[in-house]
Amino acid sequence: MDMPKSTKLEVIIPAYRMHTQSFLDVLDGLSEEDAMKRIDGRTNHIIWMAGNFVNVRYGIAHVLGLQEEDPYHELFYMGKTLDEHFSYPSLNELQENFHAISPKVYQSLLDVKDEQLAEIFxxxxxxxxxxxxxxxxxxxxxxxxxxxxxxxxxxxxxxxYPAMKYDVDEKILY
Known part of the structure; x- marks a missing residue:
């Protein structure tokens, strides 16, 4: 297991990596059509939830000083309300975005020092x-x-859909 420079992240690092696995597992096998469905017009659809999940990773990137920009920032930042008139990205696009930012954030989590984590935000x-x-x-x-x-x-x-599995792909190192 990778060791972070900050002992304050010893719990965060495994959680982050497990979230990577859970994100991929929860989306496994979903159709694009179903990912856009809402229950009784009252819930967020899975596309919105997945987009907000990826946007949160960009939020972590930002606080760690990475100069990465979420291409769907305007749709998901701060849990922006779902708007059925918006054109949301596909699950595939969100997963590509997820795989682009996640390893960079993971490396930054390993590299960040206690002094940086203590900075006011x-x-x-x-x-x-x-x-x-x-x-x-x-x-x-x-x-x-x-x-x-x-x-x-x-x-x-x-x-x-069947309940999500908790499979772990050991080749994914973030």
């Missing part, structure tokens, strides 16, 4: 018990990805 949550720094932002991103994978897994079942 204003997100204006105004929650008195959350210090707005880079470490806590990354932690919140990990939580968001957990949530999104759970939502996509539920949608799989509601769309009559």
């Amino acid at each position: 204003q997100i204006n949550m105004n929650v008195p018990f959350i210090r707005e720094d880079k470490l806590n932002f990354i932690g919140m991103c990990i939580g968001r990805q957990d949530y999104l994978c759970g939502q996509m897994a539920l949608m799989r079942r509601l769309l009559n």
Whole structure:
């Protein structure tokens, strides 16, 4: 296992890598048509959830100083509300985007130092018990990805797909 320079990320690194696996597993076998379906017009569709998931990875990239831009930023940034009038990317496009950013973020997570993680990163949550720094932002991103994978897994079942598997592809190193 890769060892991060920061001991503060010893929990984040395995979670990040497991999210990579979970993201790919939850999307496995979904059709493009089904990925655009909403339940009773009230839920987000899987495309939106997957796009927000990838956008969160770009958020981590940004906080770590990477100069990478999500090509679908305007559709998903800060959990922007789903709009059925927008033209959303395909699952394939989102997965390509995911594979492009994820290894770069992973390497940055391994390389970041405690001093950088302690830097203030204003997100204006105004929650008195959350210090707005880079470490806590990354932690919140990990939580968001957990949530999104759970939502996509539920949608799989509601769309009559088998439950997601928890297969691990050991060739994916991020």
